[in-house]
Structure formats: C-alpha cells, structure tokens
Amino acid sequence: MRVALFVTCVNDALYPATGVATVRILERLGVEVDFPAGQTCCGQPQFNTGYRQDAEPLARRLADAFRGYEHVVTPSGSCAAMVRGHYAGFGAQAAALAPRVHELTEFLVDVLGVTDVGAYFPHTVTYHPSCHGLRLLGLGDRPRRLLEAVEGLVLRELPGAEECCGFGGTFAVKNPDVSAAMGRDKIDHAVSTGAEVLCGADNSCLMHLGGVLRREDAPLRALHLAEILASTETEPLEWTESPR
Amino acid sequence: MSGTFLGMPAFPVAAKAAVGDATLRANLRHATHTIRDKRAAAVAELEDWDRLREAGKQIKDHTLRHLDRYLLKLEEAVTAAGGTVHWAADADEANRIVTALVRATGETEVVKVKSMATQEIGLNEALEAVGIAAYETDLAELIVQLGHDRPSHILVPAIHRNRGEIRDIFRAEMGEWGRPAPDGLTDTPADLAQAARLHLREKFLRAKVAVSGANFMVAETGTLVVLESEGNGRMCLTLPETLISVVGIEKTVPTWRDLEVFLQTLPRSSTAERMNPYTTMWTGTTDGDGPRDFHLVLLDNGRTDTLADEVGRQALRCIRCSACLNVCPVYERAGGHAYGSVYPGPIGAILSPQLRGTESEIDASLPFASSLCGACYEVCPVAIDIPEVLVHLRERIADQGGHRLERAAMKAAGAVLGSPRALAAAERLAASTRRLHPKRLPGASAWTDSRELPEVPAESFRAWWKRNRT
Ligand code: SF4
Numbered sequence: 001m002r003v004a005l006f007v008t009c010v011n012d013a014l015y016p017a018t019g020v021a022t023v024r025i026l027e028r029l030g031v032e033v034d035f036p037a038g039q040t041c042c043g044q045p046q047f048n049t050g051y052r053q054d055a056e057p058l059a060r061r062l063a064d065a066f067r068g069y070e071h072v073v074t075p076s077g078s079c080a081a082m083v084r085g086h087y088a089g090f091g092a093q094a095a096a097l098a099p100r101v102h103e104l105t106e107f108l109v110d111v112l113g114v115t116d117v118g119a120y121f122p123h124t125v126t127y128h129p130s131c132h133g134l135r136l137l138g139l140g141d142r143p144r145r146l147l148e149a150v151e152g153l154v155l156r157e158l159p160g161a162e163e164c165c166g167f168g169g170t171f172a173v174k175n176p177d178v179s180a181a182m183g184r185d186k187i188d189h190a191v192s193t194g195a196e197v198l199c200g201a202d203n204s205c206l207m208h209l210g211g212v213l214r215r216e217d218a219p220l221r222a223l224h225l226a227e228i229l230a231s232t233e234t235e236p237l238e239w240t241e242s243p244r
Numbered sequence: 245m246s247g248t249f250l251g252m253p254a255f256p257v258a259a260k261a262a263v264g265d266a267t268l269r270a271n272l273r274h275a276t277h278t279i280r281d282k283r284a285a286a287v288a289e290l291e292d293w294d295r296l297r298e299a300g301k302q303i304k305d306h307t308l309r310h311l312d313r314y315l316l317k318l319e320e321a322v323t324a325a326g327g328t329v330h331w332a333a334d335a336d337e338a339n340r341i342v343t344a345l346v347r348a349t350g351e352t353e354v355v356k357v358k359s360m361a362t363q364e365i366g367l368n369e370a371l372e373a374v375g376i377a378a379y380e381t382d383l384a385e386l387i388v389q390l391g392h393d394r395p396s397h398i399l400v401p402a403i404h405r406n407r408g409e410i411r412d413i414f415r416a417e418m419g420e421w422g423r424p425a426p427d428g429l430t431d432t433p434a435d436l437a438q439a440a441r442l443h444l445r446e447k448f449l450r451a452k453v454a455v456s457g458a459n460f461m462v463a464e465t466g467t468l469v470v471l472e473s474e475g476n477g478r479m480c481l482t483l484p485e486t487l488i489s490v491v492g493i494e495k496t497v498p499t500w501r502d503l504e505v506f507l508q509t510l511p512r513s514s515t516a517e518r519m520n521p522y523t524t525m526w527t528g529t530t531d532g533d534g535p536r537d538f539h540l541v542l543l544d545n546g547r548t549d550t551l552a553d554e555v556g557r558q559a560l561r562c563i564r565c566s567a568c569l570n571v572c573p574v575y576e577r578a579g580g581h582a583y584g585s586v587y588p589g590p591i592g593a594i595l596s597p598q599l600r601g602t603e604s605e606i607d608a609s610l611p612f613a614s615s616l617c618g619a620c621y622e623v624c625p626v627a628i629d630i631p632e633v634l635v636h637l638r639e640r641i642a643d644q645g646g647h648r649l650e651r652a653a654m655k656a657a658g659a660v661l662g663s664p665r666a667l668a669a670a671e672r673l674a675a676s677t678r679r680l681h682p683k684r685l686p687g688a689s690a691w692t693d694s695r696e697l698p699e700v701p702a703e704s705f706r707a708w709w710k711r712n713r714t
Binding site: 007009011012013014015016017019020023033035037038039040041045046047048049050051052054057058061131132135136162163164166167168169170171172173174175176177178179180181182183184207208210211212214215244 | 255256259260263264269573574577578611612613614615616617618619621622635637638639640641642643646650651654655657658661662663664667670671674690691693694695696697698700701703704705706707708709713
C-alpha cells in the first residue's frame with residue numbers, strides 16, 4: 001500500500017522527529033510512504049481565529065498536494081479534524097480530501113487493522129487525549145490500545161484526562177493566564193501519576209504542555225505517541241532529541 | 245442590555261484577576277466538578293438520551309423557524325385565559341412596562357422568582373430608581389443581592405462564594421433588608437437555609453406583587469412554566485395578587501406535549517435530578533386561586549437579530565441548564581464575572597455578543613474566551629454547537645477589522661505557508677540561526693511568561709526527507 005504523509009506545518013518546522021517516527025512505523029508495517037512537497041498548512045490557525053478567507057487558499061493547496069492518493073496519514077488529530085470537519089466548504093477538491101485523511105492511530109487500527117506495531121519502550125507513560133482527537137475525530141480507545149500493545153510500556157491513568165490542556169491555538173496567546181492555569185493543572189495531574197512520559201498525539205498541545213513542564217521543571221517529559229510507537233529494541237528512541 | 249455589566253474590561257484582563265484568586269478558584273473547582281460528575285451519572289441513566297437531545301433540538305428549531313406564528317398564538321391563548329400580553333423591543337421598554345404595572349398597584353415592593361431575563365434588562369435597578377424595592381427569593385440570588393454582588397453562574401449565581409462568606413454576608417446584611425440573621429448563625433448548610441427561610445417568609449406573606457421569568461411558554465394553551473428546587477418560586481407565583489412575568493420570546497414551545505422532552509433533559513442537565521422538586525405552571529388567572537392579575541412581558545432585546553443569523557441562531561435553543569458552564573475549563577478558571585454579562589461561560593460567550601452586538605471591548609473579546617475544546621457541545625441537551633458559533637463570531641470580529649497585529653500576522657503566515665519554497669526557506673533560516681534565538685521574546689511574552697518556547701530543530705522534516713528519501 002502507498003500512502004501520502006501529511007506531516008503538518010508544526011511538525012515540519014518544530015518536531016521533525018514525529019514525522020520521521022511516523023515514516024518509520026509505516027515503513028516497518030510494509031507501507032510505502034510519499035511526502036508530497038507541495039503541502040504546507042491545513043489552515044486551522046487561520047480558520048479558528050476567524051480568518052476563513054486566509055484559510056481557504058491553504059486548504060485548496062493542501063487538497064491539490066494530495067490529489068491521487070487514496071490514503072493520507074497525519075500524526076495530528078487536530079489537523080485531521082480541521083480537514084474532515086471544515087474542508088467541505090472549500091470547493092470540490094478540498095471536500096474530496098476530507099474522507100481520505102486519517103489520523104495516525106485511526107490509520108493503524110482501522111485501515112491496517114493492527115494494534116501491536118512491534119514497538120519496545122520500557123518506560124511508564126501517561127496519555128493525554130487531545131480535545132480534537134477525542135471529541136471531533138472520536139479516536140476513542142485507539143491510542144490506548146496501541147500503547148498497551150507496546151512491549152515494556154506501563155500505562156498510568158491520567159486524572160482528568162478528558163479536560164482540555166489549555167492550548168487551543170491562538171487561545172494560548174489571547175488568554176495566556178487561563179491557558180497557562182489549565183496547562184499547569186494538566187502537568188500536576190501528569191506528575192501525580194509518577195509516569196516518566198506524558199504522551200499525546202498532537203504536537204501543538206505537547207508544545208504548550210512541554211513549555212509548561214520545562215518552565216516548572218516537572219519530572220517528566222512530553223513525547224508524541226508516534227515517537228513511542230517507532231521505538232524498537234534494535235532502534236530505541238533517542239532521548240537526546242529536542243524536548244517539546 | 246442593562247448597564248449593570250457594561251464598562252467591563254475585556255475577558256483576558258478580567259480573567260487574569262480571577263486566575264490569581266485562589267479562594268475563587270477553589271470554590272469554583274469544587275462546585276463545578278461535583279455537579280459535573282453528578283450530571284454525567286444522571287444522564288447515563290437514560291438510554292434514550294441522544295434521542296431526547298435530538299428531539300429537544302428539533303422542537304426548538306421548529307419553533308424558532310415559525311416564531312412569529314407561535315408568539316401570536318401564545319398571545320391569543322394568554323389573553324383568552326385572562327392575562328395581558330405586553331411586547332418589549334428592548335430592555336428600556338421592558339423596564340418601563342414593568343415599572344408602570346407595579347406603580348399601578350400602588351405597591352413599593354415586589355418579590356422575585358429567580359429570572360435571567362430580568363437580570364438581563366437590569367430590572368431591579370430600574371425599579372429601585374423609582375423607589376420600588378425588589379427582593380430576590382432564590383437562595384443563591386438572595387446571597388448575591390445581600391452581598392451587593394453580581395451573579396456568576398446561570399443556575400447557582402453565588403457559586404463563587406463559600407459557606408463562610410455566606411454566613412458573613414447574612415450576618416452583616418439581612419437586618420438591613422428585613423428580618424435579621426439569627427444570633428450565633430453558623431456556616432452549616434441547615435443553619436444558613438433556616439436563616440434564609442425565616443428572612444424570606446416574612447416577605448412572601450407581605451408581598452402583593454411578584455415578578456418572575458419562565459423556563460417555557462406553551463403557545464397552544466398560554467401556559468407558563470417555572471422549574472425550581474427550593475419552592476420559593478411557587479410561593480411567589482401563588483401568594484401575591486399581581487404576577488408579572490418577563491420572558492424572552494425564544495422560550496416558546498408549541499404544545500404542552502413538547503414539555504415532555506424538556507422536563508426530562510433540563511433537570512438532569514442542570515441539577516442532576518431526575519425531576520425538578522417544583523414544577524409550577526400557570527395559565528392566565530383563575531377566580532379564587534392565585535394571582536388575580538397576570539401580565540406577560542415578551543422580551544426581544546436582540547433576539548430577533550440573533551434569529552436572523554443562520555449559524556448564530558442556534559444559541560436561542562438554550563434552555564439555561566448551565567451544563568456547559570460546569571464542564572468548561574475556561575469558566576472554571578476565569579469565573580463567571582469575567583464574562584461581563586448575566587450569561588457567563590460558553591453560552592454567554594456566544595449569546596452576549598449576539599444580543600448586545602460585538603462593538604464593546606468585552607463583547608469583542610468573548611468569542612475568543614474558549615480553547616474550542618468542545619466539552620460544552622458534548623453536554624448541551626439541545627446540541628448547540630458552541631464552538632461553531634464561537635468561530636463564526638470570530639469571523640464577524642475579524643471582518644470588523646479584527647486586531648491589527650493579528651491581521652498582519654495572518655497575512656505574513658499566509659505568505660510563507662502559501663508556498664512550499666518560502667516555507668522551506670523560512671525553516672532553513674530558523675534552523676541556521678537557532679543558536680541565536682532568545683529564550684524570551686519581547687513580542688511573545690504572552691507565551692513566555694508562563695511557558696518555555698520550543699527549540700528550533702537543526703533540520704526540518706522537509707529537509708530530512710530530502711536528505712534521506714529522495
Ligand atoms: S448552551 Fe446548552 S448546555 Fe449551555 S446552558 Fe444552554 S442548554 Fe445548557
């Protein structure tokens with residue numbers, strides 16, 4: 001099977017390791033991965049801030065970049081939700097892209113039908129289900145099932161898991177005090193689990209949470225789910241990679 | 245809307261103070277988490293919740309689509325039952341009507357059933373201005389009134405107060421308004437309730453005029469419905485001689501049968517009860533029973549304008565259950581006062597800017613008072629897609645000119661993101677200068693005051709791909 005990777009602008013510029021990890025997982029499972037270089041951003045920041053007109057050309061460009069691919073995979077629940085939820089209003093080609101975009105865990109579980117991706121990660125992990133993945137995409141227990149199948153991984157329950165972390169795109173800068181208060185509570189909950197890793201499937205939320213936990217010197221690190229799933233006994237995750 | 249809340253600072257400024265108030269945050273956190281867990285359990289008991297939710301949505305949408313027709317039907321039914329209907333286009337007109345009606349009775353005090361509509365129009369203040377005292381009889385409203393405070397929650401207006409604060413307010417203020425608090429009043433719930441009961445009883449027995457709102461108005465019969473937990477409302481609705489109800493036009497439902505849906509969804513969503521302890525219904529006047537004179541003031545105050553907006557009109561489906569407030573992480577930290585309106589929380593963030601317009605600073609900031617997490621939409625018993633309306637209102641504000649810097653930033657981002665080559669070049673530049681990036685950027689203090697910035701990687705994904713896969 002051949003799929004296109006929609007890496008998202010945040011991952012491309014700030015978290016390339018997540019993109020690389022996604023490629024590794026997919027290739028390990030026998031999927032051929034393309035990276036159409038014409039892609040940039042799905043337009044979510046513009047759309048959600050009220051600049052629909054600025055989002056539209058980006059949506060059209062993205063749809064154009066993925067023309068001809070039956071499956072487009074992205075390691076971002078929130079960008080997948082943007083395409084699936086709002087592209088119908090941006091012309092026929094954009095509308096046609098919507099059902100072909102899969103968030104990574106959806107693709108693994110629903111399309112490939114696997115939960116054990118052959119990963120090895122001997123650490124304690126707690127999982128934060130980002131709002132867009134949880135409520136807009138309805139990822140359900142897919143991420144959990146994937147994590148539970150990882151060898152060596154101990155999953156700890158995150159108290160108040162379904163509460164928003166406070167990122168919310170431009171919300172994080174428009175209402176910084178509320179946003180940071182929400183982030184600190186999330187970090188406190190994560191710390192209370194005693195886990196070494198706070199895992200999520202959306203790097204924008206993790207950028208906010210990672211920023212809070214580094215400022216607070218919290219004893220755990222934020223990590224994208226894909227990077228955990230990519231880790232194997234022979235090629236373990238390199239902990240030296242840039243923190244969130 | 246009344247001047248009560250105007251002149252409020254924009255949401256982020258008001259919220260900042262609330263976030264720093266440890267007592268307030270603890271009060272709110274405790275109260276909202278308790279009720280949110282109970283609500284979830286009460287809703288889970290009903291197997292057909294999703295269908296009830298859909299039915300409620302459909303009934304409201306249908307009614308709103310034909311509101312003109314149902315309002316005329318309602319007027320006809322109320323009049324036939326012996327009531328009098330008044331139409332009020334805005335707050336001032338509604339206040340003038342009510343003031344004149346009270347004056348005509350010769351009375352100088354009224355008892356009040358908890359009502360959002362009368363708060364929205366600032367009725368208490370308008371009555372006070374002409375020498376009429378309005379006494380709130382709902383326990384939480386009483387606390388707010390005695391504390392010279394403002395409500396901060398739809399259902400529990402004094403949610404921001406704890407028991408110790410309430411005892412202090414009762415001790416200091418009850419005597420000014422009527423029967424003083426009993427000596428040695430403690431902060432146990434039973435003691436506080438008893439103090440309120442004694443204080444209020446005196447008012448119920450004396451009052452000749454009552455002012456209420458209504459949760460529903462049934463067009464076919466002209467029946468008004470109030471749901472409440474304490475029984476104070478029932479006292480006000482039956483004891484006085486004159487009853488004046490001020491109700492937003494969107495509270496109409498076509499038939500008696502439609503109540504079947506809302507009498508299930510409202511209590512479970514709001515107080516997590518299977519049924520409301522008191523459901524009072526009244527139709528016009530009846531000889532020898534209840535008020536002899538009944539007036540219904542139908543309030544527009546921005547509602548027909550809201551109705552004209554195809555996306556925003558869904559806010560008028562709201563049945564004021566307050567479930568969205570109780571699950572909202574932003575409300576939990578910012579508190580109700582930060583929203584600068586009698587309608588706080590997620591519903592306030594979409595309703596107030598529609599009813600009042602988006603010109604004032606506070607109203608222009610409300611659509612941004614959300615992280616769009618979607619928890620409000622998930623719990624709403626009439627399925628109002630609050631995030632959708634928030635984004636829609638953000639567009640309206642951007643179209644008004646938006647915030648200058650933001651507009652510039654969006655344009656700049658568009659220039660880079662509009663071309664993969666420009667994006668790659670920007671990424672290369674950022675990577676090659678990464679050692680020079682300051683830890684705290686002057687322009688990004690909103691971020692760096694409380695969070696670290698991410699470090700720019702040595703190589704973008706795009707560059708990695710080029711090196712490794714092509
Ligand atoms: S918007 Fe929905 S959840 Fe919020 S108060 Fe209204 S009916 Fe209840």
